[in-house]
Amino acid sequence: MLIFNNISIPLRTPLVLKATPRRNAVVLAQKQQQQQQTLTALTNLTISDEALASRGFALHRTINKLNLDHLNSVFVAVGFPRRDTDKIRVALENSDALLWIEYEKAERPVAFARATGDGVFNAIIWDVVVDPSFQGIGLGKAVMERLVNVLLEKGITNIALYSEPRVLGFYRPLGFVADPDGIRGMVYSRKQKKKR
Numbered sequence: 505m506l507i508f509n510n511i512s513i514p515l516r517t518p519l520v521l522k523a524t525p526r527r528n529a530v531v532l533a534q535k536q537q538q539q540q541q542t543l544t545a546l547t548n549l550t551i552s553d554e555a556l557a558s559r560g561f562a563l564h565r566t567i568n569k570l571n572l573d574h575l576n577s578v579f580v581a582v583g584f585p586r587r588d589t590d591k592i593r594v595a596l597e598n599s600d601a602l603l604w605i606e607y608e609k610a611e612r613p614v615a616f617a618r619a620t621g622d623g624v625f626n627a628i629i630w631d632v633v634v635d636p637s638f639q640g641i642g643l644g645k646a647v648m649e650r651l652v653n654v655l656l657e658k659g660i661t662n663i664a665l666y667s668e669p670r671v672l673g674f675y676r677p678l679g680f681v682a683d684p685d686g687i688r689g690m691v692y693s694r695k696q697k698k699k700r
């Protein structure tokens with residue numbers, strides 16, 4: 505798991521909070537208050553909305569106009585499993601923020617990213633994809649920079665994501681670090697549980 509490191513605030517996992525709830529809750533509240541006070545500038549955009557538009561790309565921040573079958577095809581094209589489109593709709597409707605880029609000429613989504621969370625403190629970024637035909641021209645960075653800014657504007661600074669090893673080099677320059685202060689992300693693994 506990678507953590508956004510605009511401000512160095514460690515991620516407090518529910519596991520930590522469970523151990524000594526009261527004390528940690530107070531510490532967490534204090535940290536989060538500091539976070540708000542020391543909030544630095546938003547991420548600078550590498551490519552402006554206007555520059556994207558001049559190249560035929562339109563930015564969208566809602567699912568209106570988003571063809572979910574086309575989006576699903578982009579997911580499949582990059583190697584994600586095909587998922588039920590109705591479930592994707594529910595997931596997107598329950599997301600805190602999302603951003604997608606349409607290639608206007610084809611009227612198709614070519615880049616996408618979304619974040620879920622509690623709306624004030626924490627967010628996790630999911631489904632960062634760029635259509636293979638459009639990779640390497642800055643669209644991935646364009647959606648990520650804007651998605652992070654949407655979250656920072658809401659005051660959300662605990663921003664995490666899961667990264668495949670081959671993509672770590674994409675996320676690092678965007679401000680994400682692995683294991684800040686030794687904190688590790690953990691994932692519930694049914695496979696492991698069955699083994700016991």
Ligand SMILES: CC(C)(COP(=O)(O)OP(=O)(O)OC[C@H]1O[C@@H](n2cnc3c(N)ncnc32)[C@H](O)[C@@H]1OP(=O)(O)O)[C@@H](O)C(=O)NCCC(=O)NCCS
Binds near residue numbers: 635673
């Ligand atoms: C990873 C992905 C989103 C990157 O999108 P992209 O549009 O191709 O990336 P960009 O063109 O915006 O690249 C931005 C920068 O990251 C670098 N970069 C892109 N992919 C990279 C990778 N896999 N490893 C290291 N650096 C990478 C680019 O060289 C570029 O560097 P620069 O700013 O110095 O020029 C895209 O390749 C993708 O959809 N991959 C398949 C799905 C996936 O793996 N998603 C992430 C799930 S964890």
